[in-house]
Ligand SMILES: [Zn+2]
């Protein structure tokens with residue numbers, strides 16, 4: 001199983017059906033979620049940060065997220081989310 005994010009398909013289940021969701025916990029935990037938008041996979045419930053430029057999936061977001069899991073740019077359009085690249089990985093642990 002390739003864990004490659006192409007910005008359009010869920011890396012967990014491979015589906016491409018997403019809806020905008022709001023997650024108060026993740027907004028508080030991650031500054032880039034607070035500034036951006038979240039999409040949830042209709043197939044498995046995995047959540048993704050939305051790219052502000054192309055509206056595709058920037059990266060997967062989950063409660064135990066570590067800074068090294070985040071991409072340095074959008075896999076679809078190459079846009080760089082400064083809130084993601086400057087995150088030091090500490091806010092999720094309070
Ligand atoms: Zn999925």
Ligand SMILES: [Zn+2]
Pocket residue numbers: 051052053054055056074075076077078079
């Ligand atoms: Zn993009």
